[in-house]
Amino acid sequence: MNATAAHQHEVLILGAGYAGLSAAIQLAARTRKRGNLRVTLVNPYDTFTERLRLHMSATGQKTAEMNIPELLEGTGARFVRGWATAVDAGARTVRIDDEWILRYDTLVYGLGSVADTAAVPGVDEHAYTLNSPQDAALLADRLTRPARLDGGSVVVAGGGLTGIEAAAEIAEQHPQLQVLLLARQEPGAGMHPKAKAHLDAALARLGVRVLSGVEVAKVLPDGVELADGTHIPAAAVLFTGGTRIPPLAAAAGLRVDERGRVLTDHALRSLSHPDVYAVGDAAAIRQRYGVMHGTCQSGMPTGVHAARSILRVLAGKQPRPFRFGYYHTPLSLGRNDAVVQFTHPDGSPRRIVLTGKRAAAYKETVTAAPWPTFARMKKMPASGALWPHGGRYTRTRSAA
Template sequence: MNATAARRHEVLVLGAGYAGLSATIQLAARTRKRGHLRVTLVNPYETFTERLRLHMTATGQETAAMSIPELLDGTGAVLVRGWVTAVDPGARTVRIDDDRVLRYDTLVYGLGSAADTAAVPGVEDHAYTLDGPEDAALLADRLAGLGGGSVVVGGSGLTGVEAAAEIAERYPELRVELLGRREPGADMHPKAKAHLDAALARLGVRVRAGVEVAKVLPHGVELADGSTVQAAAVLWTSGTRVPPLAAAAGLTVDERGRVVTDSALRSVSHPDVYAVGDAAAIRQGYGVMHGTCQGGMPTGVHAALSILRVVAGKEPRPFRFGYYHTPVSLGRNDAVVQFTRPDDGPRRIVLTGRRAAKYKETVSAAPWATFARMKKLPASGAFWPHGGRYTRTRSTK
């Protein structure tokens, strides 16, 4: 190892989701000509999972393949394929599933979240999820082979709404039932909710709000009142959970297992660990951020900028983020976009129909162009993430 390599500050990024990739590309783009910092990204796959399109994959639609090695080409960042099995903050090491041990000076923890399949009995064994392309492909195979019958979508949040609409549009011969404790779009402005309700009705989706699934069965679900709903397939979208790795490592976590951060996105217990995206409990003036691409990418950007400031001997600046919109697809040619206040409360401004579908496609569901622009940033460049209000550090010098 030469003297330059020996002096390099090793940054290890766990997870190539929206937040982890943003952190990796920002760091690599801003330091590729300096050589004082090396960035290693750990992820099980070489292809980026565009989670906002998994409901399309689940209905047999082709989506673009996005190669992480191609994106990182020329940046100096290295991709290591593997599943993270343990983090040791004391030794500053990470172990992956082939027993390799990777050392770091600074860690970016961005392992994200998955559907909560443990809270309700039977979900793990009998329900499909949209956690990744393999899970979505399994559901796609099932739906394609049904030819009729009923599909239950458990969870009336926005993921459930998008999935129910997509399935109903793609397979009109299927009866789709959307079950949840709350009305779909309950937090939206009445105009946005009215459009959402009308779209689901047009597609033939039967909405049952105010119900709770007590158990998922091999051929349907059992509700809390003891009644059952028969289904040839059950898709579970209700609730999320994060991997237990952070808690097992001794990092301070919240009640959901997310890493608790300070204002610069550092772990409050281990300041050489930054947490981003769904894996982090990031408190703002309006409360703790919830997981979205809209907020995840800016957390990755800010973690990168904070790391560069610390490496340069400066104090990191606080992260400030406000929400801007909630785009919801309702099939391929319909959508609703609810514009929001920074605290995610609904404003009166709403887009609907084809205009909203085009807006969502352009702004929310195409991150690759944004990643490519990040890759070309000069060392002191600024980044404007899609769909959010983010107070940026304008220079690392």
């Protein structure tokens, strides 16, 4: 469709995470002086969830509250608070809160991943997760009342980045608690030996016990049961062992992969529905090195590229291919320690590593950067990307 068409083109964006919010700001800022495009952003909460800081919130530390409607002021984008409960890709509509309908001409699907609480029996009933600030607050309440823990240990199930950061943060902020990290493989196994050695030493210094090569088969009211039948008692269990994708896209008939991620073309359009763009964790985006794994590092570039692709199509042009390479893996180990593993574009480790206080300062800069970057997008929407989470994203010329 040509951008000069008389009717207003409706772009509906589902999810205000790193990817969805980037898409909304780029689209709205670049078109706020035009009257033929309207951008609507839908999200269950009106505050931005800093997923990179949820392990801090889970230990009772205060983090900045970032208001999405305030950020969007002056862009022309409309914010709608609600849950997207169904997508009708044929009718181009989305049901909100099972009560009312929003129509779209172009949909940006940015509903990211959540903890896979269905993968292990008992997680829903007995474990804590870090899906949202509300989840983090529940765990913080539990941890900040030591009497309620009855002197038992805290089990963190999952040895990925979230599990490692959470275990280190809990151990540092609550040294009176025993923290046990359960992992299928050794934490940091994919890092350069120098980075892994620092990680191991930091966990030992904090008193975090690590049990690797194990699999949690069940979460119980008083602990966890491993696949070999071993029972490990725990007063609280934090589950970080894997994620899942909401089934909304698959239910709408969009082509998805085995994990439920939307299959996309080179411009991030759905292979089955070209009027739908998928961004962030919700998308299965193929690059030369394989399918991207969802991270905050790659989320913002996908949102920006989807916005630019939409504008190019509306202008009667062909969208350019999305090209992205990973740059680093920053991992906090409490407030004053961290390890930063620099990577090749495919995510494999390079020999360059930062550790200690320098790495902690680097990680803090990365974590703190999204909000100022969003603000800069409002003022300089046509500029190349300065990605706060790192990453190599191919710049494109202005689509306007």
